[in-house]
Amino acid sequence: MTIEMLRIGADFDRYEELLDVILAAFAFMDGRIDPPSSAHRLTPASLRQKAAQEIAFAAVEKGQLVGCIFLKPEEATLYIGKLAVHPAAQGKGIGRLMLARAEATARELGLACLRLETRVELTENHRMFAAWGFGRAAENRHAGYDRTTSIEMRKPLD
Structure with missing residues (x-):
């Protein structure tokens, strides 16, 4: 398996395909999470804007987009958002490859921790991220909810 990690820059023009990857990767959440995933509100135009405001990478295998990761520098952490691997490409280590790219980016920026x-x-995601070195840091609620809706996890970098 040869996976190429491409920085999504101004010349990137595959936002329709990128949206398809995200929606396919997040589809298993439909009917399981409340509120529904924000992925459903994404459009090619909003992804272009997100990529311009954040640091984004696409994973490419044999010319096909198979995954992505969006990284947002914060004061002391690098926030990982929209980490997605197409279901047909899962189990090949692409998620780990993208997290390694996130770690390298955090180090380049002098940030000591990853956050998601x-x-x-x-x-199952909690267990996977724990296996990758992330620990529970907080419980959060979406606006309008009186219960925990998300778990914040952090990974300190050595």
């Missing part, structure tokens, strides 16, 4: 949020209902 995962929905409370997705316990």
